[in-house]
Amino acid sequence: MSTTALAGSVLASVSTQEGFHAPGPADFEFPPIFTIGAFEFTKPMLVIVLGTLFIGGLFYAVSRNFALVPGKLQFAAESGYNFVRNGIVPDTIGREGYRFVPYLATLFFFLAVMNVSGIIPILQFPATSRIAIPLFLAIISWVIFNYVGIRRQGFGGYFKNMMFPPGVPKAIYPLLAPLEFLSTVIIRPFTLTLRLTMNMFAGHLVLLLTILGGEYLLFEMQGVVGFAAGSMSILFGIVLTFFEGFIQLLQAYVFTLLSAIYIGGALTHEH
Amino acid sequence: MEGSLNMVGIGLAAIGPGVGIGLIFAAYINGVARQPEARSVLQGIAILGFALAEAMFVIGIGLAFALGG
Secondary structure, eight states: OHHHHHHHHHHHHHHHSSSOOOOOGGGGOOOOSEEETTEEEOHHHHHHHHHHHHHHHHHHHHHSSOOSSOOHHHHHHHHHHHIIIIIIHHHHTOGGGGGGHHHHHHHHHHHHHHHHTTTSTTTOOOGGGSTHHHHHHHHHHHHHHHHHHHHHHOHHHHHHHHHSOTTSOGGGHHHHHHHHHIIIIIIHHHHHHHHHHHHHHHHHHHHHHHHHHHHHHHHTSOSHHHHHHHHHHHHHHHHHHHHHHHHHHHHHHHHHHHHHHHHHHHHSOOO | OOOOHHHHHHHHHTHHHHHHHHHHHHHHHHHHHHOGGGHHHHHHHHHHHHHHHHHHHHHHHHHHHHTTO
16 A cells, blocks of 8 residues: 555656666655745655654643553553653663653654654655754753763763773773763764664665565566566565564664663763 | 675675674573573663664665765
């Protein structure tokens, strides 16, 4: 169902060119759905708006009347929230981490929905494959863990504990200190961003390749080879869709887990 | 032979994470084999390690396509 919708929308472009239009980074740019002055509303923005409305609406509907014995929707929402509050936070931050649960739970649910919108039919675009959302979420996590660390250990103490950890022979301080500073303050937001963005980018690209390539092989190429290769490609695309769903949830979990680990590291780094 | 150096780069970039992820899950399997009750505790650590090791390869794929592949 989703494949024919996708195939129909690009059938025109595929059949008017010679050969196969291989998917690439250009497929992540979209024409605007409508424009207001200089502001263009594109498909990624639509995905973000719908996802945010979905999460907000879901939790609002659940929290309107809390029942002591939860119904199915409340149980599902509570399980998700429990996953962050009792699964991620105690192991990484400890007792004082509970004041970060609102941020981490929001992060987890937002990223999960933004990622999974890559395999939802009709939408089929992971909003986190454009670098903006992961970049700013990584910046927020970075600001939070640095601010918490500086507030807990003082400005000098935070960097001293980070760059000159005790119990290390003093001779390797000149090697260790810049490396630690670089790794903690500079590299962390980059890897947080790029890990999420590139995972979603590569996954979406692979899905485009198998499904559009399968459609091209099935309908454009004549003969048994086209039919066999095309149907194998589309079947593989279906398998990859489920695999991609798993990876999307995993990446949301890893982003949240790493943010919690960084916050925990900044809080408990005093010796 | 056609293609670009970017794709060769992707192939080379897959070596390290391949070895790393293999080691991580070998340790996870060993740990669960020795003590099956530790499965859920080790699973979180294994998933975290997998994501960290995979990140390098995925960043390579993204850059190979984004920087003109």
